[in-house]
Amino acid sequence: MPNKNISRARFINNKLLGRKRDVEEKTCIEEDIREIRPLTMQLSTETTQDRQEVVEVCEDLYHLLKHEDIHLLKEFHRMYLDYSFTNNLPPQLKALDASQPWLLYWIGNSLRLMNPKWLSKNYQQGISEKLLNASVNGGPFCGGLGQLPHLICNYAAVTALALCDNYDDCWSKINVHGIYQWLLALKMPNGGFKTCLEVGECDTRGTYCALSVAAMLNILTPELCTGVEEFLIKCQTYEGGFGGCPQEDEAHGGYTYCAVASLAILGRLEVINVGSLMEWCSARQFNEERGFSGRSNKLVDGCYSYWVGGTAAILEAYGYGECIDKPMLRDYILKCCQTKERPGLRDKPGKSPDFYHTNYVMLGLSITEHNFKVQGSVNSIKCAPIKESAEIVPINPVFGLPSEDLEKFVRFYSH
Numbered sequence: 001m002p003n004k005n006i007s008r009a010r011f012i013n014n015k016l017l018g019r020k021r022d023v024e025e026k027t028c029i030e031e032d033i034r035e036i037r038p039l040t041m042q043l044s045t046e047t048t049q050d051r052q053e054v055v056e057v058c059e060d061l062y063h064l065l066k067h068e069d070i071h072l073l074k075e076f077h078r079m080y081l082d083y084s085f086t087n088n089l090p091p092q093l094k095a096l097d098a099s100q101p102w103l104l105y106w107i108g109n110s111l112r113l114m115n116p117k118w119l120s121k122n123y124q125q126g127i128s129e130k131l132l133n134a135s136v137n138g139g140p141f142c143g144g145l146g147q148l149p150h151l152i153c154n155y156a157a158v159t160a161l162a163l164c165d166n167y168d169d170c171w172s173k174i175n176v177h178g179i180y181q182w183l184l185a186l187k188m189p190n191g192g193f194k195t196c197l198e199v200g201e202c203d204t205r206g207t208y209c210a211l212s213v214a215a216m217l218n219i220l221t222p223e224l225c226t227g228v229e230e231f232l233i234k235c236q237t238y239e240g241g242f243g244g245c246p247q248e249d250e251a252h253g254g255y256t257y258c259a260v261a262s263l264a265i266l267g268r269l270e271v272i273n274v275g276s277l278m279e280w281c282s283a284r285q286f287n288e289e290r291g292f293s294g295r296s297n298k299l300v301d302g303c304y305s306y307w308v309g310g311t312a313a314i315l316e317a318y319g320y321g322e323c324i325d326k327p328m329l330r331d332y333i334l335k336c337c338q339t340k341e342r343p344g345l346r347d348k349p350g351k352s353p354d355f356y357h358t359n360y361v362m363l364g365l366s367i368t369e370h371n372f373k374v375q376g377s378v379n380s381i382k383c384a385p386i387k388e389s390a391e392i393v394p395i396n397p398v399f400g401l402p403s404e405d406l407e408k409f410v411r412f413y414s415h
C-alpha cells in the first residue's frame, strides 16, 4: 500500500504538478486565443443586448448635448421635492409604507444638498414630528406607525433628524440610551447585526446602519464594535469589492459602500485589500456610458454614483488617491440622469425619476465637484471644491449628509 501511494505521488508530481507546464502553456495559449476570440465576438445574450441599448442611448445624448454647458436644474428639481412635502404621495408609493424615514431622508437631503435654506423650518418641523410620533420614546425608530424598530429605518430616521438643525430641540428627544441597548441586542455571533430583534437579515448594510448611528450619537463603544472588523474583512471578494455577507455574495456597489464606510468609522481601512478595492471601483466605470455599474456585467445606474463614488471618495479622503474619473461621472449625471422634461434625477435614460435616485445622484454630483481629505476624525472630512462654483454643498462621504449638518449633529452629542 505505501508503495502504491509513493508511486501515485510521483505520478502526480511528474505529470500534473508543472514539470511539463512550460511546454503545455505555449501550445495551449495560442489554441485558446484562437478559440476564445470568436467566442467573445459572437457572444450575444440578453445582458449584452441590454447594455448595447443603454450605450446607444447614452452616446446619442452625449452627441446631442456636446456643445451645451449643462448644469443641475436646481429650481426644477426643487419643485418635485417641494411638491412631495406639500401633497399626498402617489398611490404607488404605498409600497414604501415601511420606509417612511427613508422618504424623509431622501427628499430632505436632496433639498439641503442643493441649498440648505430649501429645507425650511416648516419642513424640519414636519420631519421631526412625523419621526418622533411614529416611534414611541424617541427610538429605536421603525418604518412607520405601529411597525417594529428596524435597523435600516433607524439609520434613515436618525440621518433625517440630523437635517433638522435641532428644530424644537428634537435632537434631545432621541433616545440615545435606548438605541444603544437595542443595537447591542442586534449583534450576532459572527460580528454582524440583524435588522430586527424578532427576525431580520444580517449583512453589511446592517453594520453600516449600526455603526454610523452609533458614531453620530457618540455611542460607538468597544463592546458594540467587537468582531465587526472580522465580519467585514470576510465580505471582501476575489473581485476587490464587498458582498453583503462573509464568503457568500458577489461584490456589489451598495454593500461595498456600507463595508468601506463602516471600516472608515472603525478607523481600520488598512485591514482590507485597498488596492484590489480601488481596481474594482475603477472597473465599475464604463468608458461609453461614463457612469458606474453596481457589479460585473450589470448596467450603469445613477445611484452607484454615490455607492461606488462614495467608496472612492472615502479612499481618497484617507490618502489612497483617486480611482474614478470625476468629470466623466459628472457627464453621466448631468446628461443621462437629468432631463428638461421631468424634474428629479433617474437611474438611466428611459427610467422615471424617483426620490432615491434624486438623493444619491446628487450626492454623487457633490463627489465629482470636491476633493476629500480627512482631518483627524471621520466626522471631519474636508471637502474642497475642485472648481470655484459647486452646484452641491460639501458632503461627508461616510455619512451621506452635508458636512455642516453632520458636524453640528455630532457636536450636539459629543458632551
Ligand SMILES: CC(C)=CCC/C(C)=C/CC/C(C)=C/COP(=O)(O)OP(=O)(O)O
Residues within 6 Å of the ligand: 152, 205, 208, 209, 253, 254, 255, 258, 293, 294, 295, 298, 299, 301, 303, 307
Ligand atoms: C445605507 C444603506 C442601507 C445602503 C444600502 C446600499 C445598497 C445595498 C444599495 C443597493 C441598492 C440597489 C440599486 C440594489 C439593486 O440591486 P439590483 O440587483 O436590482 O441592481 P444591479 O442590477 O445594479 O445589481
Ligand SMILES: [Zn+2]
Residues within 6 Å of the ligand: 301, 302, 303, 304, 347, 357
Ligand atoms: Zn439605482
